Amino acid sequence: MTINEIKLLIDLCLSHCYFLYNNNIHTLEDSGPIGLALMVVMAESFLQHHEANAIKEASSLTPPINLKSFKRYVNDSHARFDIKNDALRFLNILNKQNKNIQYTIEMQSENKSLDFLDITITNTNNGKYQFKIHRKEAITNVQLKPSSSHDPKVLNGIFKGFVERAYSLCSTNYLEEELNFLTKKSLLQLNRRNKITTTIITSNNNH
Numbered sequence: 001m002t003i004n005e006i007k008l009l010i011d012l013c014l015s016h017c018y019f020l021y022n023n024n025i026h027t028l029e030d031s032g033p034i035g036l037a038l039m040v041v042m043a044e045s046f047l048q049h050h051e052a053n054a055i056k057e058a059s060s061l062t063p064p065i066n067l068k069s070f071k072r073y074v075n076d077s078h079a080r081f082d083i084k085n086d087a088l089r090f091l092n093i094l095n096k097q098n099k100n101i102q103y104t105i106e107m108q109s110e111n112k113s114l115d116f117l118d119i120t121i122t123n124t125n126n127g128k129y130q131f132k133i134h135r136k137e138a139i140t141n142v143q144l145k146p147s148s149s150h151d152p153k154v155l156n157g158i159f160k161g162f163v164e165r166a167y168s169l170c171s172t173n174y175l176e177e178e179l180n181f182l183t184k185k186s187l188l189q190l191n192r193r194n195k196i197t198t199t200i201i202t203s204n205n206n207h
Contacts, residue, residue, distance in 0.1 A: 013038055030100070047072065050097035057093050065090050074202050077103075119169055132174035133166065133181075 017031035032039045051072070058065035067090060068080040081087045087105065094103045108114040112123040120134040135141075143158050144150055159182070166178040 010038070010042070014042065047075075047101075050094070050101065054090070054093045054097055058090050061089075065093075073117060076117055078114075078121075118165075129169040130173065131169050133170060133178050 013036070014030065015066065016031045017033055019028070019033075020024055026036060032042070050144075051070070055067060055070065058067055065086045066082050070077065070079045072078075079087070081090070084107065087107070091103055091105050095101075099179040106114065106124065112125065114121050115134045118134055120131045120132045122132075124130060144155060148155075162182050163179070166182065170178050171179065
């Protein structure tokens with residue numbers, strides 16, 4: 001196939017998306033089905049293209065925007081600037097790239113912390129950052145109920161995964177707080193059925 005033929009097929013796949021709702025067929029233009037593998041590649045390419053253009057424009061301004069870092073995971077981005085005004089200027093540049101993609105911004109709090117994905121990042125103002133686990137207010141902290149018929153190995157694995165996450169992400173001064181949360185609150189329902197807390201945490205400490 002030629003490049004033009006591939007482009008034609010991609011345009012066809014992304015021109016319309018059909019879905020059934022309430023026994024009626026609906027159409028979305030310039031869209032594609034979520035389950036289509038092509039959508040993952042196109043979405044990532046789309047964002048990378050516009051982000052690269054925005055960063056290039058930001059660096060060419062007078063005075064330029066000092067973008068110290070820019071990282072994105074799926075649709076959540078983390079960026080660092082010297083001053084707040086630069087962050088707002090860069091937000092405007094991002095939102096000019098495409099009218100269908102509009103960004104919002106969340107600044108660090110007065111205590112220099114910012115929630116990003118499942119961690120809270122705190123700026124220590126000495127060139128380093130500290131990390132702790134972040135949980136949204138709506139979280140129930142119930143992973144599996146005691147009445148669940150899951151194999152105990154699955155329950156053990158769930159709890160172990162949370163412990164491993166604590167050791168991998170938490171800064172030293174937040175680690176004990178997170179482990180106490182896991183053993184006393186977060187997975188209380190699970191722990192009532194499986195006495196695995198001490199064994200797993202001891203195993204991690206031995207590493």
